[in-house]
Amino acid sequence: MKIAVIGAGNVGGALGKLWAGKGHEIMFGVPDPKSDKLAALLQSIGGKARAASVAEAAAFGDIAVLATPWPAAEAAIAAAAGRLAGKILVDCTNPLAPDLSGLVIGTDTSAAEAVARWARGAKVVKAFNTIGAANFADPRFGSAAASMFIAGDDAAAKSVVSGLAAELGFDPVDTGPLLAARWLEPLAMLWIHLAFKQGLGPTSHAFRLLRRQV
């Protein structure tokens, strides 16, 4: 797949690198594609990824991934200049308060629903927000894979994103319509609280949905 990764930090950099390793074509869309930071990231990926403006990356991707800080999300989507319409847009953001004390919006709406309003015509799928990026390369905890909770209104789009999560070793869990992001973003807050306020750190824990036949 041709994947546009908008934002090349912890989340975007990790996903782009991992999917490039799986044979996908990656183009990062960032405000400064010629920065030293991007050059170092591209070098670490070994020539299997490129960097460009957000608009160029959005035009390139069959699918796009939004991995910017929440305060930058609306501007990043605006910079895509309508080129996300009709495409899958994976929203990884969490609307965090700057001091990680909580979410700045939530439960009666969600970041994902705001993203869907801003990226008119895109098939928005919430994913990759409920576990720290340092686990993307290895989502196995003992013998169990971490769940990757996914929400969205387009079944085919969710199936594609589930496939991309499974390629990284996650157990994809379809949580229903995009509205379910109202519950996934607080779940991310719990993960962050455990990691950084309760002292578990960034790589020791994950959520997994347990199932049984009933």
Ligand SMILES: NC(=O)c1ccc[n+]([C@@H]2O[C@H](COP(=O)([O-])OP(=O)(O)OC[C@H]3O[C@@H](n4cnc5c(N)ncnc54)[C@H](OP(=O)(O)O)[C@@H]3O)[C@@H](O)[C@H]2O)c1
């Ligand atoms: N960190 C995690 O473990 C984790 C896990 C799950 C979800 N999340 C969520 O995922 C999102 C990204 O987190 P992160 O930790 O990857 O952030 P980060 O390391 O700060 O990276 C953010 C990236 O977005 C870029 N950016 C900023 N403004 C932009 C714009 N207008 N257009 C395009 N790109 C822009 C930044 O570029 P510059 O460096 O040039 O500013 C940087 O490459 C956040 O919403 C976060 O809550 C984070």
